[in-house]
Amino acid sequence: MRGVWLSRLRLEENWPVLTFVALLLLDVALKGRFSRFDLQTLCANALPLALISFGQFFVVLTGGIDLSLGPISSVAGSCAALLLARDMTTGFAVALLAGAAAGLGNGLLVVRFALPPIVVTLGSMSVWQGVALLILPNPGGEVPPELSDFLSSDYGVPTSLAALALAWLAASWVTSTRFGLHLRAIGDDETAARMSGVAVPRVKTAAYVLAGATAAAGGVTLAIATSSGSPTVGDDYILLSVATVVLGGVSLGGGVGNALGVVMGALIVTIIGSLLYFAHLSSFYQSIINGVILLAVVASPSVRNWIGLQFRRLRHAG
Amino acid sequence: MPAEAKTVRLRRALLPAPLSRFALPRGMSILIAFAAFSVVLIGVGEALSPGYASAANMLQLLKLSSFLGIVSIGQTLVILAGGIDLSVAWVLTGAAFAFTTVTRGQNSGILTGLLAALAVGAGVGAVNGVGVAKLRISPIVMTLATNSIMQGGTLVVTSGSPLGVPDLVRATATGSVGPLPTMTLIWAALTAVVVIAVAMTSGGRKLLAVGENPRASFLSGIDNDAVTIFAYTLSGVAAALAGVLFAGFSNTSFLGMGDQFVLPSIAAVVLGGASIRGGRGGYGGTALGVILITLLSTDLLMGNISPGLRNIIFGLALIGAVLSHKLLLRGESE
Numbered sequence: 001m002r003g004v005w006l007s008r009l010r011l012e013e014n015w016p017v018l019t020f021v022a023l024l025l026l027d028v029a030l031k032g033r034f035s036r037f038d039l040q041t042l043c044a045n046a047l048p049l050a051l052i053s054f055g056q057f058f059v060v061l062t063g064g065i066d067l068s069l070g071p072i073s074s075v076a077g078s079c080a081a082l083l084l085a086r087d088m089t090t091g092f093a094v095a096l097l098a099g100a101a102a103g104l105g106n107g108l109l110v111v112r113f114a115l116p117p118i119v120v121t122l123g124s125m126s127v128w129q130g131v132a133l134l135i136l137p138n139p140g141g142e143v144p145p146e147l148s149d150f151l152s153s154d155y156g157v158p159t160s161l162a163a164l165a166l167a168w169l170a171a172s173w174v175t176s177t178r179f180g181l182h183l184r185a186i187g188d189d190e191t192a193a194r195m196s197g198v199a200v201p202r203v204k205t206a207a208y209v210l211a212g213a214t215a216a217a218g219g220v221t222l223a224i225a226t227s228s229g230s231p232t233v234g235d236d237y238i239l240l241s242v243a244t245v246v247l248g249g250v251s252l253g254g255g256v257g258n259a260l261g262v263v264m265g266a267l268i269v270t271i272i273g274s275l276l277y278f279a280h281l282s283s284f285y286q287s288i289i290n291g292v293i294l295l296a297v298v299a300s301p302s303v304r305n306w307i308g309l310q311f312r313r314l315r316h317a318g
Numbered sequence: 319m320p321a322e323a324k325t326v327r328l329r330r331a332l333l334p335a336p337l338s339r340f341a342l343p344r345g346m347s348i349l350i351a352f353a354a355f356s357v358v359l360i361g362v363g364e365a366l367s368p369g370y371a372s373a374a375n376m377l378q379l380l381k382l383s384s385f386l387g388i389v390s391i392g393q394t395l396v397i398l399a400g401g402i403d404l405s406v407a408w409v410l411t412g413a414a415f416a417f418t419t420v421t422r423g424q425n426s427g428i429l430t431g432l433l434a435a436l437a438v439g440a441g442v443g444a445v446n447g448v449g450v451a452k453l454r455i456s457p458i459v460m461t462l463a464t465n466s467i468m469q470g471g472t473l474v475v476t477s478g479s480p481l482g483v484p485d486l487v488r489a490t491a492t493g494s495v496g497p498l499p500t501m502t503l504i505w506a507a508l509t510a511v512v513v514i515a516v517a518m519t520s521g522g523r524k525l526l527a528v529g530e531n532p533r534a535s536f537l538s539g540i541d542n543d544a545v546t547i548f549a550y551t552l553s554g555v556a557a558a559l560a561g562v563l564f565a566g567f568s569n570t571s572f573l574g575m576g577d578q579f580v581l582p583s584i585a586a587v588v589l590g591g592a593s594i595r596g597g598r599g600g601y602g603g604t605a606l607g608v609i610l611i612t613l614l615s616t617d618l619l620m621g622n623i624s625p626g627l628r629n630i631i632f633g634l635a636l637i638g639a640v641l642s643h644k645l646l647l648r649g650e651s652e
Contacts, residue, residue, distance in 0.1 A: 065458065109637065113644050116594045118402070118458075122581055123637035130629030137626070231626075239404070239462055252456040288470030291463040298455045298463075 016249050016264035019297075023271045030278045040158035042270060044151060044225060047164050048073070050266035051218030052237045053244040054171045055103075055211035057262045060245055061175070062207050063187040063254025064110065064117035067238055071128035072102045072212050073219030074234035078132050080220040081141025081229025088144070095220045096213050102128055103212020107205035125238065132231035139230035141223070148227045163221075164263065171259035174210070183207055187254025215241075243294050244269055268293070348591045351642075352606045359613035366620045377499055383612040384505035385567065386582055387605060388560040391512050392443075392553025393583040394604045398516065399549040400529040400596030401450055401457035405442060406557040406583060408468035410576030413438045413558030414565040415472050418481035425484045435558045442468060443554020447547030473573070480570040491566030501563065512601040525549060529596025582611055589639050 028034045052073050059066040076095040084091035102124065109120040153159050174180050182203045185193040194200045218237075223229045242252075248265030250257030272289055276282075363370035389406050396403045413435035420434045421427035442464050449460040472478070493500050516522035527535035528545045536542050560579070565571040584594075589607030592599020614635060618628040 109641070113641060115640055115644060119584075119588050119594050119640050120637060122584060123633045123640070126581075126629045126633030126636065128633075130626040130631075130633065133626030133629065134624070137624075242458065243462060243466075246459050252458060282474070284470055284473035286470065287466045288474070291466030291470065294459065294463040294466070295449070295455075298459050299449070299453045 015297075016247065016261045016268070019247075019293075020264045020267050020271070023268060023275065027271055027275050027278070030275065036154060036158065040152065040154060040160055042267070042274065043158060043160035043164045045273075046263075046266045046270040047160055047167070048218045048222040048225065049237065049240065049244060049269060050164060050263055051167055051221060052215045052234075053241045053248070053262050053266055054167060054259070055213075055215035055218070056241040056245050057171065057248075057250055057257065057259070058174070058183065058207045058214070059117070059211045060242075060250055060252060061180075061183040061187050061254060061257060062204055063190070064204075064207070065121065065242065065252065066106065066208065066211055067118065067121040068102065068106060068124040068128055069211060069215035069241055070234035070236065070238035071125050071132060072099050072234065073215045073222065073237060074132040074231055075099070075102065075128050075135065076216030076219035077223035077233055078136035078141065078219075078229040078231055080223045081136065081143055084147065084223075085142040085144055088147075092220065096216050099212040099214075099216020099219070100209050101212070102216075103209040104205070106212070107208030110208065111201045111204050129232075129235070132234070136229050136231045139228060139233075141229040143224050143227045143229075145227070147224045151221070151224050168259055168263045171262065175259055179203065179206065184255045187256075189255075240269065243290065247294060247297055249297075348603055348606070352610065355610055356613060359610065359617055363613065363617050363620060366617065370616075370620070374497075377497065377502060379612055379616060380502040380505070380609070381499035382616075383608050384499075384501040385560050385564045386579055386586065386611065387505045387608045388508060388563070389557055389579045390583045390586045390604050390608055391508060391601060392556035394512075394587050394590070394592065394599070394601045395516075395525065395549045396457070396553045397584070397587050397592055397594060398529045398596060398599060399525050399546055400532065401546065401550070402584065402594075403446065403461050403550065403553045403557075404458060404580060405446060405461040405465040405468065406553065407576035407580045408465045408472060409439050409442050409554050409557040410561035410564070410579060411571070411573065412442075412468045412472040412561075414561035414571040414575060415476045415481065417487075417562045418483055418565060418571040419476060421484050421487075423482040423484055425486045428484050428486060431484075432562060435562050436555055439554035439556070439558025439561075440551050441554070443551040443557075444547060446554070447550030450550065451543035451546040478573050480572040483566050483569055483571070487562065487566035488569055489566075491563045501567070504563075509601065509605050513605075516600045517602075521545075521548075526597055530598070582608075585636050586611055588636070591643065 024034075031038070052069055055069045056066060076099045079095040079098055080091050082091075083094055106117075106121055106124055109115050109124075110117050151159055151163075175183070182193065182198045185196070185198055186200055186203060190200060215234075215237075219234060222233055226233075244265040245257065245262055246252065246265070247268055248257065248261030248263070250261060250265075269290065272293070273283070273286055276286055276289070360371050360376075369375060389410065392406065393403055416438045417431040417435040421431035446457075446461050446464055449455045449464075450457050453460075490500050490504075495503060516525065524535065524540050524545050527538070527540055528542050532542050535545075557576070557579075561571075561576065564575060568575065586607035587599070587604050588594055589610055590599060590601075590603025590605070591607075592603060614632065615628075618631060623631070
């Protein structure tokens with residue numbers, strides 16, 4: 001019985017989910033409770049990271065990488081903090097359009113001039129860091145309290161959980177469309193994709209635009225969650241978004257990964273922070289543990305095979 | 319590639335016909351571009367603050383450049399081998415803390431301290447190399463992870479309070495020999511060694527071969543893994559050395575002291591004309607790139623330009639540089 005159950009878990013595909021569940025159980029064991037409030041906090045903290053990482057996910061699927069998504073989210077958050085209080089529609093529209101425009105810039109440079117994504121987005125990272133500082137030189141601005149209240153509210157289901165689920169559904173929908181298939185095809189083998197009729201330049205550019213807009217949504221969420229904007233808030237997400245998608249089982253080589261994994265990656269990073277807090281460990285350990293888990297995950301086609309082998313042995317023995 | 323054809327067409331459209339057909343050798347065009355840009359940047363600096371173009375000030379700027387220059391040695395070697403090293407930030411900081419913790423500000427501890435710092439650098443670099451070469455982990459992820467671990471490790475071990483530096487190291491990092499800053503001399507010597515090693519030794523050719531086409535280099539009998547591990551180890555050592563000297567320059571080791579070097583070191587390599595995909599370039603170009611970055615950032619500082627605008631100009635300059643490489647050099651550049 002036990003063996004059958006273990007093999008149903010399909011370790012190979014589901015380990016981001018399983019890692020998260022294991023960490024969640026540890027979290028519950030440490031706290032001795034898991035209330036509605038805990039769930040709400042976890043999701044609210046994971047939401048901006050998940051959104052920015054979805055942006056990274058779209059680009060990484062094509063085999064690229066985007067180092068400018070963090071600063072793009074700073075720009076969007078700064079716009080939101082300046083405009084939302086005056087007029088909500090304008091605030092959201094300007095923030096998201098700014099993100100999409102920033103992504104378009106990256107996309108054009110990468111596609112039109114065949115420049116390496118890491119170099120292009122290294123440059124645009126600096127540009128958008130600068131733009132954020134020009135828009136909002138110091139942390140501040142204002143977000144209507146009803147938006148912040150809405151994000152931390154609970155209508156039967158915590159809003160933040162609903163938002164996270166919605167983001168996941170949207171991202172899985174995008175990756176299940178023809179466009180999503182083309183993203184994967186390009187990441188898998190660009191030449192083959194072109195030969196089989198994929199409009200590589202258009203799809204690739206669209207991936208960067210979508211990434212910019214999604215990261216901008218993450219930046220707006222950050223502004224709402226903290227009730228203010230900050231021009232440097234996104235800098236932490238530059239490399240963290242890359243780490244998150246990798247934790248979620250997305251291959252930096254392109255073509256591999258799914259939206260659920262990305263959500264799990266974001267939840268894993270977030271719950272580690274909460275675990276350390278409740279285990280009374282200094283937050284100094286957070287970066288060590290992030291690094292070790294990241295390594296464990298990527299070193300693990302071989303490590304996972306080994307675990308799978310142990311489980312199979314166990315099954316035969318039991 | 320259609321995109322490739324497009325850049326060729328653009329190049330023809332942008333350049334007068336004789337020039338576009340008369341493509342200069344790669345090294346030559348980089349030198350000409352460097353000369354043109356540095357004249358402009360020095361001119362701007364002189365206009366903003368008279369005396370900027372003086373020989374004495376140029377030597378000071380070379381001293382300022384030397385720390386980024388030493389970090390970029392490692393970054394160049396790793397990028398030439400087809401990788402990238404994001405861990406230089408906290409290897410530099412961690413090594414600087416190892417040094418200051420061991421020496422406790424005493425000159426007598428310098429040798430042990432230096433060994434400890436370089437051991438930290440070599441250790442992390444070797445781990446990076448093994449992860450990339452043997453475990454086939456993507457270089458970005460591998461060095462990101464070790465950077466994260468070094469960051470936490472440095473915080474946990476030292477609890478992060480700044481520590482003093484032995485006088486001798488401070489004197490080395492800030493002083494001069496005659497009119498020449500000591501750091502400028504150290505950097506010049508290292509530059510000569512690395513340029514020669516990459517361009518003229520068999521090790522350098524192996525490095526380029528692995529970066530250019532790992533399969534071909536493997537088939538021609540090169541131990542790819544050993545070359546890769548060696549490149550990452552040297553990168554760790556270079557970052558550690560820069561950390562010790564930069565701590566001397568700042569008179570203290572402090573948290574986050576390495577963060578300012580990561581992306582500029584990559585930018586310097588790219589500005590220097592090396593391909594980010596590996597296999598092409600050398601340290602000479604990178605050293606020129608480091609100097610351009612220092613000139614640009616001191617110009618921006620003196621022009622009293624807001625930090626926001628400074629970032630924008632820096633980013634646009636980087637994109638402009640790779641774009642013009644693409645458009646002006648022959649199609650072989652990437």
